Amino acid sequence: MLSIMGFLTIAIFLYLILSKKVSVIVALILVPVFFGLFTTDLNSLGAMILEGVTSVAPTGIMLAFAILFFGLMSKAGLFDPIISRILKLVKGDPLKIVIGTAIIGMVTHLDGSGASTFLITIPALLPLYERLGMSRLVLAGVVALSAGTMNIVPWGGPTARASSALGIDTATLFNPLIPAMIAGLIWVLFVSYYFGKKERNRIGIQNFQYDFNQELSEEEKKARRPKLLWLNLLLTILTIVALVKVWLPLPVVFMVAFALALVMNYPNPKEQQERITEQATGMVTVVSIIFAAGIFTGVLSGTGMIEAMANTLVSIIPESTGSFMGLIVAVTSMPLSLVFTPDAYYFGVLPVLSETAANYGVAAENIGRAAILGQMTTGFPLSPLTAATFLLLGLARVELADHQRFIFIWAFGTTIVMTIVALITGAIAI
Template sequence: MLATLGFLTIGVFLLLILTKRVSVIVALIVVPLVFALIGGFSSDIGTLMLEGIQSVAPTGIMLGFAILFFGVMNNAGLFDPIISRVLKLVKGDPLKIVIGTAVIAMVTHLDGSGASTFLITIPALLPLYDKLKMNRLVLAGVVALGAGVMNIMPWGGPTARAGSALELDPGAIFSPLIPAMIAGIIWVLFVAYILGKKERRRLGVTDMEYDYDQELSDEERKMRRPKLFWINLVITILTIVALVKVWLPLPIVFMVAFAIVLLINYPKPNDQQEQVKSQALGMVTVVSIIFSAGIFTGILSGTGMIEAMALAMVNIIPEGIGGSMAIVIAVISMPISLLFTPDAYYFGVLPVLSQSAEIYGVAPIEMARASILGQMTTGFPLSPLTASTFLLIGLAGVELGDHQRFIFKWAFGTTIVMAIVALIIGAI
C-alpha cells in the first residue's frame, strides 16, 4: 500500500509538471498532501510537513542569500570582463560557447558541490546566452551534464554516501571507474557539440566585435562599480573558498558575504534596498520552491513511502538476473534519481540491494560503483528531490518540466556510456 502510494505520488507529480497542468510549487505541496491523506496520515500530516520544511530550511536560506549575493556581483559588473573575454574568444559562435559551457561546468564542479557550480556558472554565462538569443535550456542542460558526470568524485555526495552505507573506502569505489568517467566526460563534450551545432545552425555565427559595455542599458550602467572590481573579485573568491572549506555554516557564509558586498558597492540605504528588490523575484521563486520541496520529501520520508518503494524494488527483481544486479542497477541508476533522495537511496535502498546481490555473488563494492554511475550523479540536476536542481532552473529561468524533457535523454546517455565502459573494464 505504502509503496503504491509512493510511486503514485511521484508519478502524478511528474505528470503534472511535465504536462504543465500546475506549477511546480503547487504540485510539490498538493500532490503528496493528497496521497498522504488517502493513506490515512491525516493526524501526522502537519508534523511531517513541518519536519520536511525544517530539514530544507538551511538550504533555502543559503540559496536565497546566494542569489542576492551573486545578483549584487552581477549588477556591480564582476562578470563583465569574463563575458567580454569570452565574447572575443568565441567570436559569437554558439558552438564554441556551448562546448565552453560544458568545460566550465566540469571544472567548477571539482569541489563536488552542485549549488556552488550553478551559482558560479549560470550567472556568468546567462548574459552571454541572452545576448546571442541562445536557448536557456541549452545552458541549464549542458551545465547539468557537466556537473553530473563530475559528481562521481570520491568527495562528492553520492560516492561518500555509498562508502559510508556499505563501509567501503570511497576511493576504492571510485578509482576503477576513472576510465568510465573519462568516457562520460567525452560524451558530455560530444553532446555539447551536437547542441552547439544546432544553435549555430539556428542562429548563425554573429560578428561580436563590439564594446560589451555599450550594450548595457543606462540603468545597468549606473549600477556598475568598475573601480571595485578587484575588491569584489577577492570577496567572491574568499566566499567560494569559505564554502568549500566550510569555515562557517553555508547559509551564514552567503548572508555575511551579501551584507559586505552590499555595503561596499552600494553604501546608500536606498540603493541597498533597490538591490534587494532587483533580485526579489528570483529569490522568492527559488526559496518558495525549496520549502515546497521540503514538504514533498518530508511526507514521502515520514510516511515510510520511500522505504516501502525500496523494498518493493528489491522484491520485483527476478531471481534469474540476480548475478547481473550490478548491471541492472547501473542502467536504472540515473532514472531512479527521480524517485529517491540521495540519503534515501544510499542509506536505505543500496544496503538492501547489496545484501540481495551478495547472495548471487555480486560484491557490495560493485553495487556501489553501479549506483554512482547515475543515482544522484548524472541524475541529480534533473531530480525534483534535490534543492540544487531548483537552484539551477531558477538561475537559468527555465521550467523544471522543460528542463527534464530537454536533457533527460542526454543525461541517461551519459550513464549508459559509463556503464558500458565500466562493464568492459570489469569495474562492475
C-alpha cells in the same frame, strides 16, 4: 497497503505537475497531506510535515542567499571584464569564438541560474555570430553544454533538490563530484574546439573586433561597480573556497558573503533594497519549492511509504542488478531530463530509487550524485519541460527539434565522461 498508497501519491503528483493541472508547490503540499490522512493520525502528520520542512531549511536558506549573492555580483559587473577580454582575444576567428563562448557560459553560470546565464550570454554573443555568419545552433548548443555542466554546483537546482529529497548535506553530495565536474568542463571545451574547427573551415578567419560594453543598457551601466572589481573577485573566491572547505555551514557562508557584497557595492539603503527586489521573484519561487518539498518527503518518509515502495521494487529487481543501481541512475539521468521535470524526478522518483538501492547496500549519497550527473544538469537546456530551455531557444532564434538533434549526443557524452570519472574517483560506487 503502504506501498500502494505511496505509488498512488507519486503517480498523482507526477500526473498533476506533468499535465500542469496545478503548480508544483500546490502538488508538493496537498497530495502528500491528502494521502497522509489515510495512513496516520492528524497529530503525527503535523509532526512529520514540520520535521520535513525543518530538514530542508538549510538548503532553502542557502539557495536564497546564493541567488542574491551571484545576482548582485553579476549586476555589479564582476563578469564583464572576463567577457570583454575573451571577446577581444577571439577577434574574428570562429574557433576562438566558440571556445570563448564555452568559457563565458561557464563563468556566467556561477550563479546556478539558467535564465540569467542565457540572458547575459546569448544577447552579448549573438550579434558577433551573425556578423561573421556563424551557426546559431553552435551558439545555443555550446552555451547549453556549459550551463548544464556548471548546473551541478551546490546552489544549482538539481543538487539542492537532491539534497532536500534525500536529507543529505549539499557539500556531501557535491564535493566528491568536483573531479568529475572538472572532467565534464574539459569535455565541453573539447566539444567546443570541435565545433569551432568546423566553423573555421566553413567560413574562415575574418578581421573583426567586437565590443561587449556597447551591448549594455544605460541602466545596466549605472549599476556597474568597476572600481570594486578586484574586491568583488576576492570576496567571490573566498566564498567559493569557504563553500568547498566547509569553513562554515553553506547557508551561513552565503548569508555573510551577500551582506558584505551588498554593503561594499551599494552602501545606500535604497539601492540595497532595489538589488534585493530585482532578485526576489526568482529567489522566492525556488525557495518555496524547496520548503514545499520538505512536506512531500517528510510525509512519505514519516508514514513509511518510501520504505514500503522500496521493498516492493526490491522484490522485482534482479539481485544481480541491484549493486549497479548507481551506474544505472547515472547513465539514465540525462535522457530522463526529457521525460521528468526536476521536481518530478528529484522529489517523486529519486527517494524511491535511493531507498531501493539501500536494500542492495548502495548508499543514498551514491544515488544522489549519480542523478545530478545528468538529470536537469547536462539535460536541462534540452528539456522541453523547463522554461529556461525556451528562453535559450528564443534568444538564439533556433527550433527545439533542431537544437536537440544538434546537441543531445554531446550532452549525453558529457554525462558519460563525468560518470566514468566519478566511478574512478569513488564518488559513485558499484
